[in-house]
Amino acid sequence: MNFFDLVSDYVKRVPLGRVSTYGQIAALAGSPRSARAVGWALHRLPTEKLRYVPWHRVVNREGRVSTTCLEHTGFDQVRLLKKEGIRVKYIDGNYFVDLRKYLWEP
DNA sequence: CTTATGACTTTCA
DNA sequence: CTGAAAGCCATAA
Numbered sequence: 499m500n501f502f503d504l505v506s507d508y509v510k511r512v513p514l515g516r517v518s519t520y521g522q523i524a525a526l527a528g529s530p531r532s533a534r535a536v537g538w539a540l541h542r543l544p545t546e547k548l549r550y551v552p553w554h555r556v557v558n559r560e561g562r563v564s565t566t567c568l569e570h571t572g573f574d575q576v577r578l579l580k581k582e583g584i585r586v587k588y589i590d591g592n593y594f595v596d597l598r599k600y601l602w603e604p
Numbered sequence: 605c606t607t608a609t610g611a612c613t614t615t616c617a
Numbered sequence: 618c619t620g621a622a623a624g625c626c627a628t629a630a
Contacts, residue, residue: 500627501626501627501628502627502628519612520611520612520613521612521613524612524626529625529626529627531612531613531624531625531626532612532625532626532627533612533613533625533626534609534610534611534612534613534625534626534627535610535612535625535626535627535628536611536612536626536627537610537611537612538609538610538611538612538626538627538628539611539627539628540611541610541611542610542628553611556611557611558611558612558613559612559613559614563611564611564612565611566610566611
């Protein structure tokens with residue numbers, strides 16, 4: 499199984515109403531220091547996989563939505579997070595999630 | 605094989 | 618506390 503599919507599989511396991519971090523997914527995938535690769539995988543995620551891969555529930559270590567697409571798609575995905583009951587804070591053009599409460603712990 | 609890139613993380617000044 | 622730099626992993630060219 500590729501790292502790509504592995505990451506996708508773990509992201510799919512994130513329960514609704516919870517969020518995860520790139521480092522966490524990377525650790526689950528077998529490489530705790532491949533957070534950047536995880537980010538790459540999610541960025542390069544095919545449209546068909548977006549249907550069942552809740553990538554919007556994956557944020558960085560600070561709980562910030564690091565998507566470079568914050569100005570367009572990021573807004574829609576954050577909207578989904580709010581729809582799932584996750585309280586998203588909008589600070590200085592960036593979206594933040596309270597990891598202390600919403601972080602997924604497998 | 606070498607170089608470059610990225611939705612990251614940690615460390616140091 | 619803030620900001621900059623280096624480190625690390627996987628993939629593309």
